[in-house]
Amino acid sequence: MTTAPSHSTGKGWTAGAPHAGSSSGYNMEAAEGRLAMIAKEILEILVCPVCKQPVIPSAAQDSLKCPQCRRVYPVRDDIPIMLVDEARVDEP
Numbered sequence: 001m002t003t004a005p006s007h008s009t010g011k012g013w014t015a016g017a018p019h020a021g022s023s024s025g026y027n028m029e030a031a032e033g034r035l036a037m038i039a040k041e042i043l044e045i046l047v048c049p050v051c052k053q054p055v056i057p058s059a060a061q062d063s064l065k066c067p068q069c070r071r072v073y074p075v076r077d078d079i080p081i082m083l084v085d086e087a088r089v090d091e092p
Contacts, residue, residue, distance in 0.1 A: 035061050037078035048073075049082055065090065 035043070035057045046055050048066035055064040055073065064073045064080050071087040073080060 035064075035075060035078075038075070038080065042080075046080060046082065049084055055080075055082075 043057070043064075044054075046064065047053060048055055048069060048071055050071060051066060051069045053066055053068040055066050057063075058065045058072060063075055064082075065071070066073075070090040070092065071084070072090050073082050073087045075081065
């Protein structure tokens, strides 16, 4: 089995930078359960494709929720499905 070589651009890009001032109140450090296999760095940069707000793990830890537009995106086999057609809208 071969793996693709990793490549670093050396440009100093930081995965968490876009959400440095996030007011979601969700503690990414505390994410456990079913979403634990998704890298923290990925969770920090994922945004809702509709309103461009950061998504947070749902209470059940089986999906990612946008607190702004209330769309809930499923996670299948540890892969976030960030497609609008696959999302459901959570009732308030």
